[in-house]
Amino acid sequence: MLAYVSEPTVHPIAAAPNPEGEPGFGSPGELAAALEATGYLPDEGLATAAYLALVMHRPLFLEGEAGVGKTALAQALAEITGRPLYRLQCYEGLEASQALYDWDFGRQLLHLRAAEAAHATDDTASLEASLYDRRFLLARPLLQALEDSPSVLLVDEIDRADDEFEAFLLEVLSDFTISIPELGTVHAKTPPLVVLTSNRTREVHDALKRRCLYHWLQHPDFDREVAILRRRLPQVTEQLAREVARATATLRTLDLLKPPGIAESMDWATALHTLGARDLDPDLAARTLGAVLKYREDTDRVQALARGALFGG
């Protein structure tokens, strides 16, 4: 895929490339069906968003409460397109050397010492050129995603990175090119499918959002949540899945400090199933509340709000 690399030296962390090439999707509906086959059940808006991101080569910017399946979407998209997934987890202080590439200084020094020992240091020009070779370059997620194109690039929790990093990302995402002064420019033949996620802990700059498709992910409705629970946790009974979904939906209306997401309801259903429950028993529910509620205040409130009323049939 690249001008200067004959063999890919990076290893994808997920799905192996599809041998018969890229499967195409003719409409959002087809994409939704493919996603459903992997166990990710998108609603119409999300399917359209993913379809457009794929067709228009525009990054997809996903915002929403924690635990509504933002990261899982990127994984599912990688699976259905057969592309490798590269994930860049953002945090404060994230630098270019951790996001793009870094030179392997230790190996460069070693190479230099080896050349010295072999008395091959006469031709300085070729020695220098051999120092800045591709094999001494450590590719980080952004470069990996461009090199291994077509790929899926997940930039997770962009709101945690500094705003300087946003500006830097803008540059990479606008033309999918990274220039390395010592080596040359890396350009992806097919732009990677980029998924950016944010929990809105900070307002992301408008310049970045403008280049993306924006989608706000909501908690799934009751039927979809039951379907997701059934699909992801086939061992859980239909009865338990419905009751967990109903109780979680009720919990979301209670104005809690942290309303439970789909990840929490899945945890809860798993916890109940592990304890041998076939339906939502009030006593078991109260004991496993720690799987859905993560604040003491919330737990206290919900327990005070009557065990029977909330969890009963």
Next chain:
Amino acid sequence: MLGFARTLRHAGVPASPDRVEAMLAALGALDVLNPTAVYWAGRLTLCGDPDDLVRYDAAFAAYFAGEAPRAARPTASVPPQLAVSAPLDGGSGESEADAETEELATRASADEVLRHRDVAGLTAAEREHLRRLFTLLVPAAPMRPSRRRRPSALGAVHPARTVRRALRDGGEVTRLLHRRRAPRPRGVVLLIDVSGSMTPYADALLRFAHAAVRARPASTEVFTIGTRLTRVTPQLRLRDPDAALIASGSAIPDWSGGTRLGEVLKAFLDRWGQRGTARGAVVVVCSDGWERGGTELLAEQMTRLRRLAHSVVWVNPHKGRAGYEPLTGGMQAALPSIDHFVSGHSMAAFEELSGVIQRA
């Protein structure tokens, strides 16, 4: 479709030309005759904020139901008259003429007196003078160590720089280079009470907020509290203090209304604070603590704020008066969760406040 984009802009969704272009491209990729496809193509490309989604839905319904594009009146509220804007103009020319004839020494002493006067009892001319003092106020930001490291003469060894330099010297490490954590400004959140009882001070507090936003635009957030929560940070980013105050004045719907401190504080923590705005920040609440609702909610939310924030500063203008005791119910409820309790009634008090924020 361009007419629809115009409708959206009237409704307050930032449908800029490049976004409209993206929408047209999206429509090209979808089925144009399918209304839901059109809905999603527009929503995915033209919106950029959860607040936009509601406006988009309304505009979409209105436009495709056949309504002509027209400017949506945001709310029928009359822009409140700020104490600064109108009445001062008459006095300003006069005071300027006076200032020129005055001797420098007397002017300086007048500054000094004005600095300690309660802003509630000032005449228009004195306010105008104080306004100019405010432009000189540059609140310093509190700092915190960041994760990002910068090259420095001291600190831990910087491997990349050291080796890069060694490579230049033929592989010989001749000198160790160092790096250390760069300090970053800590977030500052100002919550300003604009209810009826705070009217005499709201203007000065907003001016202080403007000075703070202007000094550190990226790390300062300002909200007004009253019967509801309003974010005025974007308005206060305007350079000119008067323009900024007029803009924020028209953005505040509950000017000089009642106070529901507990509820509004909860709204702030739910929507902004817990997500990150208040985390590790210096939160400054400017209020007299008059609470209409029960004080339990306020006490509970203050404890919650205390756990999220780096430190909590409460500014009560009445504290500057001789013999003040924090007796209002709201104040009593909030006191256990406050790190610094300061007055904010005069220019000198604001200078002191900026010191407290910096060291908090």
